[in-house]
Amino acid sequence: MNGTNPRATARSLIPLSEPLIGGNEWKYVKDCLDTSWVSSVGKFVDRFEATFARYLKVESAVAVTSGTAALHLALLVLGVGPGDEVLTTPLTFVATTNAIIYVGAAPVFLDVDPVTWNIDPNQVEDFLKRECLVVDGVLRNKVTGRLVRTLMVVHLYGHPADLDPLLDLAERYRLDVVEDASESLGARYKGRLVGTFGRISCFSFNGNKLITTGGGGMVVSNESALGTRARFLSTQARVSEKGYYHPEIGYNYRLTNVQAAIGLAQLERIDEFLAKKRTIAAYYQSRLRALPGLTLSPEQPWAESAFWLYSIVIDPDSFGRPREEVVERLNEEDIQARAFFIANHLLPPYREYMRGGLPVAAKLSSHGINLPSSVGITEDDLARVCDAVSALAPPP
Numbered sequence: 001m002n003g004t005n006p007r008a009t010a011r012s013l014i015p016l017s018e019p020l021i022g023g024n025e026w027k028y029v030k031d032c033l034d035t036s037w038v039s040s041v042g043k044f045v046d047r048f049e050a051t052f053a054r055y056l057k058v059e060s061a062v063a064v065t066s067g068t069a070a071l072h073l074a075l076l077v078l079g080v081g082p083g084d085e086v087l088t089t090p091l092t093f094v095a096t097t098n099a100i101i102y103v104g105a106a107p108v109f110l111d112v113d114p115v116t117w118n119i120d121p122n123q124v125e126d127f128l129k130r131e132c133l134v135v136d137g138v139l140r141n142k143v144t145g146r147l148v149r150t151l152m153v154v155h156l157y158g159h160p161a162d163l164d165p166l167l168d169l170a171e172r173y174r175l176d177v178v179e180d181a182s183e184s185l186g187a188r189y190k191g192r193l194v195g196t197f198g199r200i201s202c203f204s205f206n207g208n209k210l211i212t213t214g215g216g217g218m219v220v221s222n223e224s225a226l227g228t229r230a231r232f233l234s235t236q237a238r239v240s241e242k243g244y245y246h247p248e249i250g251y252n253y254r255l256t257n258v259q260a261a262i263g264l265a266q267l268e269r270i271d272e273f274l275a276k277k278r279t280i281a282a283y284y285q286s287r288l289r290a291l292p293g294l295t296l297s298p299e300q301p302w303a304e305s306a307f308w309l310y311s312i313v314i315d316p317d318s319f320g321r322p323r324e325e326v327v328e329r330l331n332e333e334d335i336q337a338r339a340f341f342i343a344n345h346l347l348p349p350y351r352e353y354m355r356g357g358l359p360v361a362a363k364l365s366s367h368g369i370n371l372p373s374s375v376g377i378t379e380d381d382l383a384r385v386c387d388a389v390s391a392l393a394p395p396p
């Protein structure tokens with residue numbers, strides 16, 4: 001970047017979110033290879049689970065092959081199945097919704113809060129009050145007749161959903177709460193870590209998440225019976241004392257020792273990673289907040305965001321350009337900016353579950369952009385992203 005013409009200098013790609021491998025990963029993986037403990041049993045699986053449970057201060061943590069597998073198991077463990085509906089946000093990675101379909105249940109998409117970008121407690125309350133009825137002691141959707149027993153809360157891009165009113169509604173209407181905390185490991189709601197509020201919660205260790213195992217996930221719960229059941233289902237429902245006896249249908253969802261070795265080394269550095277995310281957010285905030293037509297990643301007074309992906313939402317009229325153009329121009333500059341998830345009710349397999357327009361989710365989905373947020377991003381690269389966004393903004 002020190003040439004006279006920066007355009008002539010080779011620019012490197014600024015990735016959206018790449019892992020930072022630099023702690024004990026090599027050492028722990030070498031241990032797995034040296035001892036041949038490479039598969040789904042081993043000390044790193046145990047240590048990763050125990051360390052994760054201690055970090056969250058939960059009873060049980062079960063390491064699995066992906067965040068998607070974690071969500072699938074969470075719903076299975078709670079007995080969600082055909083004939084059930086799961087209340088959820090449309091604005092999420094599709095894995096959340098897919099897991100609902102895997103168990104044969106149906107998603108009910110409720111609109112999001114324009115500030116937190118997460119499921120809006122008022123929408124949940126309206127739905128429960130207006131569209132459900134208690135019949136023979138169970139809550140049913142008046143139109144579909146299906147049972148309403150589960151609320152799936154997603155904490156999008158690092159920011160917690162407004163949990164207190166959601167938990168209050170869940171208690172009043174006897175809904176089980178599942179947290180999809182895949183994007184928000186380390187985020188806090190009123191001081192307490194997310195993923196500890198639901199009956200059962202899920203995390204992802206995909207390559208672009210805060211900590212990674214390459215691919216992996218975790219199911220956590222404060223009810224050890226739920227953890228035991230998740231573990232059982234994740235190991236082909238095998239009762240090992242009885243040889244190959246499988247009293248029901250299970251899954252091969254166990255994380256391997258090699259992956260857990262990477263995960264443990266990553267988890268050892270979580271405080272450092274979270275601090276770096278805050279530094280990144282503060283940098284973007286200071287450089288972008290004066291630009292017209294941008295809404296920046298939220299942080300409510302009651303929240304401590306994990307700032308997984310720092311984001312901006314464009315108001316095309318005042319910013320002067322549509323979202324697609326902004327993403328394209330940043331990509332041309334080798335900046336891996338990315339459009340928000342497409343609201344799931346707009347995806348082909350889920351259009352049939354659309355109810356109303358879900359205007360807030362649809363709007364965020366069509367105007368939001370995730371900016372590069374890797375834990376290892378340099379200040380030069382942050383400056384490059386901010387310069388590029390500023391150059392697209394209308395002149396002052």
Ligand SMILES: *Cc1c(COP(=O)(O)O)cnc(C)c1O
Nearest residue numbers: 066067068093095096182204206
């Ligand atoms: C990443 C993610 C998942 C799970 O993803 P995997 O790739 O299966 O680990 C689930 N929900 C959300 C919101 C996610 O961002």
